Amino acid sequence: MSALADAIREARPRNDLGGSSPFAGLRRRHARTVDVVAQSVAATAPAGVLLIHPAAAYARSGSFAFVDIAITITLVVGVALVIGTFARRIASTGSLYTFAARGLGTHAGLVAGIALSLGYLAIAMNTLSSGSTRLAQLLVGGAEPPSWLVIALIVGFGGVIAFVVARGLRMSTRMLLVLESVAVIAVLALSIAALNLTEWDLGLLVPDPSDFSLEAIITGVAFALIGFVGFESGAALGPETRRPFAAVPRAILVSVGATGLIMLVGTAAQLSIVAERPGAASLSSVTGLTWLIDVIVAISFLACALAMTNAATRLAFAMSREGLLPMALGRVSRRGVPAAGGVLLATLVTAVPVLILALGGSRQDMRIVTSPASILGFVLAYALVCAAAPVFLARIGELTIRVAVLCMLPLAGLLVVLGFYLAATLRDNPTGLLWAIGLLAALVAAGSVRLARHPAVAARIGVHDWPIDTDCLDGPARG
Numbered sequence: 001m002s003a004l005a006d007a008i009r010e011a012r013p014r015n016d017l018g019g020s021s022p023f024a025g026l027r028r029r030h031a032r033t034v035d036v037v038a039q040s041v042a043a044t045a046p047a048g049v050l051l052i053h054p055a056a057a058y059a060r061s062g063s064f065a066f067v068d069i070a071i072t073i074t075l076v077v078g079v080a081l082v083i084g085t086f087a088r089r090i091a092s093t094g095s096l097y098t099f100a101a102r103g104l105g106t107h108a109g110l111v112a113g114i115a116l117s118l119g120y121l122a123i124a125m126n127t128l129s130s131g132s133t134r135l136a137q138l139l140v141g142g143a144e145p146p147s148w149l150v151i152a153l154i155v156g157f158g159g160v161i162a163f164v165v166a167r168g169l170r171m172s173t174r175m176l177l178v179l180e181s182v183a184v185i186a187v188l189a190l191s192i193a194a195l196n197l198t199e200w201d202l203g204l205l206v207p208d209p210s211d212f213s214l215e216a217i218i219t220g221v222a223f224a225l226i227g228f229v230g231f232e233s234g235a236a237l238g239p240e241t242r243r244p245f246a247a248v249p250r251a252i253l254v255s256v257g258a259t260g261l262i263m264l265v266g267t268a269a270q271l272s273i274v275a276e277r278p279g280a281a282s283l284s285s286v287t288g289l290t291w292l293i294d295v296i297v298a299i300s301f302l303a304c305a306l307a308m309t310n311a312a313t314r315l316a317f318a319m320s321r322e323g324l325l326p327m328a329l330g331r332v333s334r335r336g337v338p339a340a341g342g343v344l345l346a347t348l349v350t351a352v353p354v355l356i357l358a359l360g361g362s363r364q365d366m367r368i369v370t371s372p373a374s375i376l377g378f379v380l381a382y383a384l385v386c387a388a389a390p391v392f393l394a395r396i397g398e399l400t401i402r403v404a405v406l407c408m409l410p411l412a413g414l415l416v417v418l419g420f421y422l423a424a425t426l427r428d429n430p431t432g433l434l435w436a437i438g439l440l441a442a443l444v445a446a447g448s449v450r451l452a453r454h455p456a457v458a459a460r461i462g463v464h465d466w467p468i469d470t471d472c473l474d475g476p477a478r479g
Contacts, residue, residue, distance in 0.1 A: 027336025036234035038177035040255035043230025043307035047183035048300030068220035078410030084249035091238030092464035094318030101462035103388025119377030122370035124308035131301035158350025165342030191269035222421035233311035239465035323457040373436035386411035
């Protein structure tokens with residue numbers, strides 16, 4: 001008889017669980033699987049990415065653009081399966097940061113956490129700025145909007161993000177679900193309409209050997225990966241989710257599958273447009289619904305900014321509870337929400353683009369740094385988790401050859417993509433890449449100094465949620 005069946009038969013009470021977890025005060029076990037899916041899908045912004053990336057992917061890889069998407073989906077599914085090996089065993093708001101620390105140790109976890117933080121915040125800034133700019137263009141009739149209008153919209157939407165994150169998890173995820181669902185349904189309808197208008201000409205889905213270029217394909221995969229980063233953010237909701245060890249891995253795979261399907265349909269529509277009408281470059285040029293497409297992109301990007309800020313807030317909460325970040329980021333409100341941390345990070349996400357525009361810069365000036373910072377941060381964090389998984393599983397006696405191969409394949413793919421991306425970016429945008437690497441290195445150095453000076457903090461790195469006595473069916477054990 002299994003230990004579980006034996007415990008049920010004998011009804012042995014547990015009196016060793018304790019009354020609190022490291023995430024005491026956080027409202028635990030109230031979110032559902034749909035909330036985790038909403039968080040993960042919104043973070044990838046599939047509707048907004050779909051309306052922008054396929055044309056750029058075709059410009060990079062030609063008829064191999066569809067192959068780029070297929071390779072990227074395969075790579076992301078592999079990473080999602082690796083993340084699932086941790087998510088079925090560990091629940092933490094630190095997500096990949098905690099997973100890497102549990103597998104590879106304190107300093108590897110620190111690098112993963114800082115890289116992931118940069119990724120979340122960089123994309124939140126990009127999408128908040130981009131969504132606000134598109135709405136500003138609509139308000140002025142498609143002309144270049146004045147900076148004051150874009151700044152006003154960024155501040156307004158930044159305030160909404162801060163309010164929603166501070167109000168609670170379910171409010172933010174349900175809002176994300178509605179916004180992204182509307183955007184995805186609309187963009188899929190536009191894609192199907194475009195395919196009908198081009199009579200489903202899918203000839204460009206078959207690669208032309210003359211377009212083959214290994215560098216272009218791998219760089220295209222790195223570019224396509226932008227459309228998927230953030231899918232893992234649902235893992236940060238583990239402690240707040242009912243049945244997290246089942247819900248989180250399932251939700252991450254669902255979000256990857258949904259995003260992948262949307263990207264495949266959209267890319268097919270884009271390539272059919274190019275094949276049928278070589279002068280047409282986008283869905284708007286075929287459907288004539290430029291204003292609607294701008295609204296969809298803006299909604300999707302603003303939902304993404306909210307999702308990324310939400311994930312960054314949870315990550316900062318875990319680091320604060322460990323003592324790595326200031327205590328303010330680990331405090332919770334009466335609603336059981338890290339509200340102060342959410343407001344502070346939303347303020348940061350809002351302040352950077354506002355400051356750049358106020359000083360006479362442009363959104364592109366910010367993207368010079370934030371774009372390489374986001375790709376570098378996410379790919380590095382994913383690679384560290386893939387490397388950490390077999391070490392972690394070996395330590396707990398659950399490593400198998402199948403799982404080791406499952407971890408090593410996406411790790412190899414990520415390292416290849418990262419190498420080609422760094423080489424291409426060093427050639428095309430050396431200033432932005434050096435700033436991104438310098439920022440990452442400076443933050444890692446600062447974190448390492450704190451760990452060296454405070455051994456107690458280093459000992460707490462990798463904290464995760466655990467059951468407490470109120471989680472038992474019969475409540476706390478009675479003496």
